[in-house]
Every structure is written in structure tokens, then in C-alpha cells.
Amino acid sequence: MSKLLIVGTVAFDAIETPFGKTDKILGGAATYIGLSASHFNVDSAVVSIVGEDFPDKYLNLLENSNINIKGIEVVKGGKTFFWSGRYHNDLNTRDTLDTQLNVLADFNPVVPESYKDAEYVMLGNLHPLVQLSVLEQVENPKLVVLDTMNFWMDNTLEDLMKVIEKVDVITINDEEARQLSGEHSLVKAARKIEEMGPKYVVIKKGEHGALLFQEDQIFFAPALPLEEVFDPTGAGDTFAGGFIGYLARTGDISFENMKSAIIYGSNLASFCVEKFGTERMQELTESQINERLDEFKKLTQYETQLN
Amino acid sequence: MSKLLIVGTVAFDAIETPFGKTDKILGGAATYIGLSASHFNVDSAVVSIVGEDFPDKYLNLLENSNINIKGIEVVKGGKTFFWSGRYHNDLNTRDTLDTQLNVLADFNPVVPESYKDAEYVMLGNLHPLVQLSVLEQVENPKLVVLDTMNFWMDNTLEDLMKVIEKVDVITINDEEARQLSGEHSLVKAARKIEEMGPKYVVIKKGEHGALLFQEDQIFFAPALPLEEVFDPTGAGDTFAGGFIGYLARTGDISFENMKSAIIYGSNLASFCVEKFGTERMQELTESQINERLDEFKKLTQYETQLN
Numbered sequence: 001m002s003k004l005l006i007v008g009t010v011a012f013d014a015i016e017t018p019f020g021k022t023d024k025i026l027g028g029a030a031t032y033i034g035l036s037a038s039h040f041n042v043d044s045a046v047v048s049i050v051g052e053d054f055p056d057k058y059l060n061l062l063e064n065s066n067i068n069i070k071g072i073e074v075v076k077g078g079k080t081f082f083w084s085g086r087y088h089n090d091l092n093t094r095d096t097l098d099t100q101l102n103v104l105a106d107f108n109p110v111v112p113e114s115y116k117d118a119e120y121v122m123l124g125n126l127h128p129l130v131q132l133s134v135l136e137q138v139e140n141p142k143l144v145v146l147d148t149m150n151f152w153m154d155n156t157l158e159d160l161m162k163v164i165e166k167v168d169v170i171t172i173n174d175e176e177a178r179q180l181s182g183e184h185s186l187v188k189a190a191r192k193i194e195e196m197g198p199k200y201v202v203i204k205k206g207e208h209g210a211l212l213f214q215e216d217q218i219f220f221a222p223a224l225p226l227e228e229v230f231d232p233t234g235a236g237d238t239f240a241g242g243f244i245g246y247l248a249r250t251g252d253i254s255f256e257n258m259k260s261a262i263i264y265g266s267n268l269a270s271f272c273v274e275k276f277g278t279e280r281m282q283e284l285t286e287s288q289i290n291e292r293l294d295e296f297k298k299l300t301q302y303e304t305q306l307n
Numbered sequence: 308m309s310k311l312l313i314v315g316t317v318a319f320d321a322i323e324t325p326f327g328k329t330d331k332i333l334g335g336a337a338t339y340i341g342l343s344a345s346h347f348n349v350d351s352a353v354v355s356i357v358g359e360d361f362p363d364k365y366l367n368l369l370e371n372s373n374i375n376i377k378g379i380e381v382v383k384g385g386k387t388f389f390w391s392g393r394y395h396n397d398l399n400t401r402d403t404l405d406t407q408l409n410v411l412a413d414f415n416p417v418v419p420e421s422y423k424d425a426e427y428v429m430l431g432n433l434h435p436l437v438q439l440s441v442l443e444q445v446e447n448p449k450l451v452v453l454d455t456m457n458f459w460m461d462n463t464l465e466d467l468m469k470v471i472e473k474v475d476v477i478t479i480n481d482e483e484a485r486q487l488s489g490e491h492s493l494v495k496a497a498r499k500i501e502e503m504g505p506k507y508v509v510i511k512k513g514e515h516g517a518l519l520f521q522e523d524q525i526f527f528a529p530a531l532p533l534e535e536v537f538d539p540t541g542a543g544d545t546f547a548g549g550f551i552g553y554l555a556r557t558g559d560i561s562f563e564n565m566k567s568a569i570i571y572g573s574n575l576a577s578f579c580v581e582k583f584g585t586e587r588m589q590e591l592t593e594s595q596i597n598e599r600l601d602e603f604k605k606l607t608q609y610e611t612q613l614n
Binding site: 065089090168182185186187188205207208209211218219220222225226227229246247250252256257259260263264293298299300301302303304306 | 365396397427452491492493494495502516518524525526527529532533534535536553557559563564566567570571579600605606607608610612613
């Protein structure tokens, strides 16, 4: 069984959407990535940090999803990272209402001894120097995937570039790809980002799907058209977790197999947005995933009569 | 050979994009539809109207593309419909600078006797009463496709609804689908529009591709990711022309075959935007279309290793 090491936040979120609002609920990039990747029967561990206020039930939830949590530091007397946001009516944009770094401000990640030989490493959205530190602690990974966002491009670009240089795959959204590359065309943007280090560039377009680039090859996966998106929080992380989970499970990091990984990522993300926070991911079954995989096939696969 | 009847504008366009501007060049919905459908070896005819100022070379261009032009009325002393627009930097939005209806103001379409038995009818974007008049002149079409836009929803909704009620397929863009249905979710929007009449709903999302709906079935075709979009004028019409051209050529109007029709439409539209106006469509070869069909396959088709 392949080992998958995940670094990212484990946090409290408070979310408002046009459909309602939550109190502090379980959130964080590593949480979503871990829950998503847990469907692929890999040996995964999360490196993160929480405060003493973080409920045992949440840690148990992760453990019960076969996620090793010995890399999650619990800081005595500390408070857990908290994010609060409100989505606009179209659910494509949101305002951050509050961000409390708390224990995350002094996070010094320690990779558990038994995961230093992880073949697959997922660097979830976090300060690039934390991502870099994790990367320096793993021995010889087969594939490193980086997720990041515009906040780090705005504030710590130099550090971010050091991480980008070292990873195999980067996943960012379309506007971030344009910002990072200075190119409007996503084809040109991907090419420029490849020159910065990554062999593969994944550009997430939310409800408009995701693109995978490697040199002259391009693959596109649509988002599943849904009647209603309830809460987009964690969709990008869930996508990344499905992507790397599928790759770790199959052990095949070819471009052809990454096509399926993108489909699996989109598949899992399509569930994530159906309920608040991690709620839908907690109750998700294998047969539901497989049924939806059939929907993705019907949505995208065709046979032409000419040629 | 199937007969395809096309009604729509044949016009002059003057276009400004970030890459340059044109004088009055050949344009119009029926022009783009006809040039696109001409690649499918069908017997097509255009019903339209132009003024005496319309150059013979443009009419010859259509005839040389195997488009029957006896349904194009040339008004002595009249002036041809003229549209002028400027695209914004992202090429997704544009301002109309000038619209001169000219001969289009009194257009009374007459379907040539020999095309009243056309199996395929494409109602290009135009006043809904003109579309309705054409529809009333054809005898027993196998498939009627309607293209329209928000302008008619804003100004002649009642007339538009009479046409929508009678067609098999409607093609509109995402914002128009939302406006027409009052639903933000495109899945819900398509369902509501089906209740207005059409069995199939095609929602065009520009650079984000196109969706085909019929009851619970959905198919998605991406737009081909391009390094540079030069001029989007006519892309939607070219898409529609490829869609109905492929259906007329294969004679199969099943949902499964419409999937390929959507891919062909996207394929042809991807060429249209590469140069100003109809320029790229005039020089397009079959082998270029087939090569790009392979690109679409690579872009969208995959094999999963699990399941």
C-alpha cells in the first residue's frame, strides 16, 4: 500500500451561503484532502497543528477514515486556526469575514518517522515555507503535488517560487494561473508555469471544470452539472485529495492515468459541495462514487460516426 | 443527401478586438452557419436579405461553398444590415458600436419551393416572427434548431415564446438560459426551458464549452483550449452550423449522436475564432477538421483503472 503524506490546515470554519450558515465546524485543507484520499485505500498521514480547543471527536473522525494523525500536533493552551467567510449569491466568490491564525502562526511541521519514505506528498494550501520544510523531511517521493493560492503569490512570492521549483504537479485556479504567469491564455499560462518547475499543471475552474497540462498535452474534465451547489468550501482540496489518492492507489503517474485522476478529483469534489463543510464527505460511500463515475462517463464520452 | 434550410442574417460586420480592427467585412449568422455546415456535404440553402451594396464576391463565396443562395433576396437600392462592435480585453464581452437594420427592417422571408421539404431547419438569430414565418413555410421537418439571444428576450418575448414552443432544439448561452428560465442552476434552467417546448437544450458557455440537456441526460463538450482567441465573432453561429450539419449528414437525431454533433460544433467554432470574421472558415480543410477532432478526443476521452 502506497504511503501518502498530506500537509495542510486542520481547522475550524464558520460558513455563510445563500442557503444558511454554520457555527464553527470542522474544516481545513488537510481535512478535506485526507477525507477525499481516504476513498482510495492508501496509507495516508496528515501533518498539521491544532489547539487544545480542537475536539477529540474531530480527531477520531479523521482516524476512523484511516488517516494517521500522529503528525497532528496538539498545542496545550493553544487555539485552533479559524476561518470565517460568506459566499455571494452566485457561490463563485466569497468574502473572508475573519481569519485567526492562532497556533498556525508558529507551526513547525514534523513529519512522522514512518512517513519520511512516503511515495506521494500532497502540499496543501499553507505558508510556502511550511510546505518547503515538509518537502525537505521526506526522502525520495515519487510524486509531489502542490496546492496554493493568490494570498501566497501576493505576500510571499519568493518563498512560493522555491516550492514551485521543487514539485511535480501544481494545482491552482484560473485567475491564480494568470496572476502567477502574467498570461491571460491558460495554454500560455500553463507553459510558463511549467518553466518554473512543475512537470504538470492543473488549472481548476470551479463550476467550469479543470484542465491538466503537460508540454503539448492537454486534458479537460468538466465539473458535474449540479442542480444546486450548497457550499463550495473545500471543493478544491477535495479535488486535490481525489487526484493524488487515485494516483497513489494505482501507482501510475503517467499523463494518461492523470486524466482519470482528474476525473476522480472532480467526482469527489462534486459531492463535497452538496452539503455544508465536510458533512457530505463523511457519509460518502464507494457505491455512490462509482455511480457518479458512470455519470461522468455519460457526460464526457462519445463515439463519432464520421472518421 | 439531406436538405438543410438556414434562415439568418447575411450582413456586413466591422469588428474591433485587442488585436486589430476591420473595415466592413462579410458577416451574419446565416453566413457563419452556412460556411460551417458546408463541411458536411449536405444540400443547404440560406434564406436571407441583402441590399444592392452587397458584393457579388460574397454571394459567390457562399455559392462556391455549396450553399444555395436563391433564398437570399437582393433589394434594389437597399442597404445591407450592418453591425459594428468592439470586444473588451478578455474577449468575453463586447460593446455594440452601431447597428443599422437597413433592408432587414422589412424582411419577409420566402423559402424556395425546392427547400420546403427540408428535413433540417436552422433558425439563426433573428426576429422571432421571421423565424416563425420560415417555420410555417416548411412542410414536415425532421429537426428544427433555434438560436436566439437576450435582445429578443428583452424586446419580443411573447413572439419568441411562440417559436420556442415549436422547435426541437434551442441553443442559447448560459446567461440567456438563466434569463429565460429565471433559474441560476443551468440544470434547473434547462429543465424549465424544456417545459417551454424544446426536447433538447444546448447551453453555450463560450471558452467554457457547451452543455446538451434532454430530460435527465447531460453531455458536456469543452471548448478547445487555444493559445489565443483572435476574434470571437460568429463562434456561436459556427457552433450551431457544425451541430446541425453533422446531424443532417448522419441523419441520426438520437441523444447519443447529438453528443458528437456538439463536439463537431465546438471543433468548427475553435477554428472560427482564430482569425477575423469568416477568414479562417474560408480556408478550412477537411484534414484540419479531422486533426482537431483527434485533439478533442485526447482532450476529453479517458480510461479508468479502477472499476
